[in-house]
Amino acid sequence: MNDSLRELYQEVILDHSKSPRNFRVPEGASRQAKGYNPLCGDRITLFVDVEGGIVRNIGFQGAGCAISTASASMMTEAMKGKTEAEVEKLFNAFHALVTGKSGLVGEESLGKLAVFAGVRDYPVRVKCATLAWHTLKAALAQQEEAVSTE
């Protein structure tokens, strides 16, 4: 196995893909959105409870590859208690990380999410890593149409 694969499929990512956190419909979820990646068939439904501009509770359902599932799982962990402005900041930092532009933003703000840095070497997998994130944005914007990565 080469280093690039080990970098992509880190233990933390495999752990979250096998046992995703917040993999449920949380109580009191006031907003939801669907995301779809036609390339590989990943589907996700994201549920958020936002109160006073703060993410109180968040969960997801669906099926996808290891990268998209782990990304959704770790994203939900990172988002609890964040304001909508902080969500936006994290979104931008994460997007920059997986597309290899993190010099602009700085990885330190991402904490544990920095394990997704390996995705930058796999451009076709960026859509997997960001599916949950785009879906969260849509949920916050109360967009009704499903998010598609294509």
Added chain:
Amino acid sequence: MSSSQTEVATRKEAPKRPFDVERVRADFPALHQNIKGKPLVYLDNAASAQKPRQVLDAMMRLYSHDYANIHRGVHELSQRATKAYENARLKALRFVNAASDREIIFVRGTTEGINLVAQTYGRVNVGEGDEVLITHMEHHSNIVPWQMLCGEKRAHLKVVPIDDRGDMDMDAFKRLLGPRTKIVSLAHVSNALGTINPVRTVVELAHERGVPVLIDGAQAAPHLGIDVAALGCDFYTISGHKMFGPSGVGVLYGKEAILEKMPPYQGGGDMIASVTFEKTTYNRLPFRFEAGTPNIAGVVGLGAAMDYLTEIGLDAISAYEEELLDYGTERLRSVPGLRLIGEARHKASVLSFVLDGVHPHDIGTILDQEGIAVRTGHHCAQPVMDRFGVPATARASLALYNTREEIDRLVSGLHTVREVFGLN
């Protein structure tokens, strides 16, 4: 399919000329490269196949020496290009064993072939309450054009179910073939499962009821000899790029008597005999269905691909691939947690599979790091995925240039996949 020693031995002796895979491989420049530092193993042939230098040379020769627009030029180059184009039509005629060059229409590919029939034959012959019959294993290109037609005409799309192995349910087919069925359209070989459908029987049964049959031959052309006279089908369509020819070109075969009665598909140059603002008279077959300047070099390249396959012999290719498929099936079954999707009695060289605990997309990424190209996803056959209860599969599809060593590389790559996911 049996893989007993005696049967394999008999099959090996069957071709008149021994099939020499190394000689075949030498014809394909793209195969001889490293991917991520390892020799390429190309197993995505059902999506699109690589091209032999004979095809590349034919296209280069046309563009370098003999290129101009066809059919109406009086000058030398136009005559040369026309001759090359029409020669390819004769090659296609022989390749599918049609009765006349009037039955060979050049199209962009199988997708356009099916759309052409749906929009011409279909729009005239399918009306409100009528039925179009397809199978559950069709590619989206043999579903959506009929859905569009049925939507417009308020007709019904009927679907023949498939069993757990991936064979079509022939009893259900007989039941569904009803008085309102206006056309049957099905794949000769399934792209997602590899199933070879009993198309000859399908045609016989349909014709007993006076129902015409279209066969989507996209996946059959690179593997099996095609004989439309023996099949008796009314339409047969193939794509160049899957049979080692260029992309953007294909053939629609149609029985002359049926084509004669069909309205034109697209309007434009070359498909007309005369035009005034009051009235247009359409050209004769097959030109009536070839509006506009066609893919001239593509057609010439396709002709070269047909020559290439004919020279090696499709019987020899089928026999070689069958042996390779048996080997691949056996080797893949040895991988823990692997489930083959599609185990029809008669199969072409497609190995679709899922692996416990690993999504197909992750399999594809890891195999790519090993220099192995496979397809992952729904293979433009979402209803097949739904039927087998999987969101996607990984698919290794074999061609005449693949080897046992490459299958061993695939199996070793799958062990790496299991290692990455901590499954060993």
